[in-house]
Amino acid sequence: MEAYxxxxxxxxxxxxxxxxxxxxxxxxxxxxxxxxxxxETDGRRAVTTSAFVPYGYGFARRNQILTLSLFTLLAIALI
Known part of the structure; x- marks a missing residue:
């Protein structure tokens, strides 16, 4: 509950x-x-999935949403 x-x-x-x-x-x-x-990650770290959205005539990289279980968290710090 503390992690929550x-x-x-x-x-x-x-x-x-x-x-x-x-x-x-x-x-x-x-x-x-x-x-x-x-x-929400900035995409610089290695994550297994990525998302793309239409942007003009090409595609733009979106930030990725990573789901982490609260039960696996050890520490959290503001940066």
């Missing part, structure tokens, strides 16, 4: 999240529910 309240406190702010398995993620928290935190 910490994420809610950091909503819409840039954070660095450390998970129990040692991975580090950076981005802006855009949503939190009782099980997950949704982190």
């Amino acid at each position: 309240y910490n994420c809610m406190h950091c909503m819409n702010r840039k954070v660095r999240i450390l998970t129990r398995d040692g991975k580090v993620y950076e981005g802006k928290i855009v949503k939190v529910d009782r099980n997950n935190v949704y982190l």
Whole structure:
């Protein structure tokens, strides 16, 4: 429950999240529910999915939304 309240406190702010398995993620928290935190990344980190939207005659890269389980979070810090 502590991770949930910490994420809610950091909503819409840039954070660095450390998970129990040692991975580090950076981005802006855009949503939190009782099980997950949704982190908008800038696309610079290696993430398995990407999103594209039509832009003029080509495509523009959108920021990615990464879903992390609240149960795997070890630490969260504002950046």
